[in-house]
Amino acid sequence: MRIVPLATCLAAALSTTACASMGGESDGPPGEPDLARSAGEPAPPQAAFYADCIAAAAATKSYVKEPGENFLRFTCTGRVARAFYDALGPWSASQGSEYVVAGRTERFGQRLVENTVGIDSCSTDGTGDYRCTVVLNVGEFLSAD
Template identity: 40%
Template sequence: MKAVPMILAAFALAACATAEGPQGTPSLDIAPGQPAPPQAQFYIDCIDQASEARTYDREEHVIRFHCGGAPAQRFFDGLRGWSADEASEIGSGGVLWRFTSPMRQNPSFLDFCRRTGEGHAARYDCTVVLNVGEFLAQ
């Protein structure tokens, strides 16, 4: 009997490894949302500022929202523990970068915040990436 759960788990892993997309009949059911955690406010504040100031651009199929000042500093500070735990903090040339996920090759397609300088002279900026897909290429 103990072998049955192990066999089912092996089938599930094999299905995940070989599946190329959703299987079965498509559904228009929308999953219920969950309350956004407090760190979601960092994204909202940055996107709000970028939208109002029109400091957004495009890279391939993503829109990049760029914010600075107080919203960027709050986001940067909010990433402190996360970036340390995820090894997604990089210092280079007097700039401290914090990413929401580890950088593999370059900052393209990643959310990040930067601090340039130290103390009262420090400047903060962040980029939040929204993947909008092929529609943006039209």
């Protein structure tokens, strides 16, 4: 068995991480970011729930900045939110991401690990009040002076 010094392992790990974060080969001069966009792929059907919620929230100016983050939270209600809530049902149940809190059933777009920051969700009070929140990571420009 060969023993490799810790410093060598750390240097290798850091250089691998640095290379991975550069986004591959660039067509520009060394050190410049690669600005090429991928072609993308067709969005799955559930993407429409996100787009519809963002559009409904934008139409009513129902969006806020997430405190301490560069995230926008778009909140939609009504039929758009109900459709999204219903669609999330089977998936949330399978992931253990449905909770009942203060009389509302909350369904999250991913399993909660620590808190709800940055996580999309839909909820209902069981009497027809449906709300969904879509969180969009928009970057540092949001907080620029």
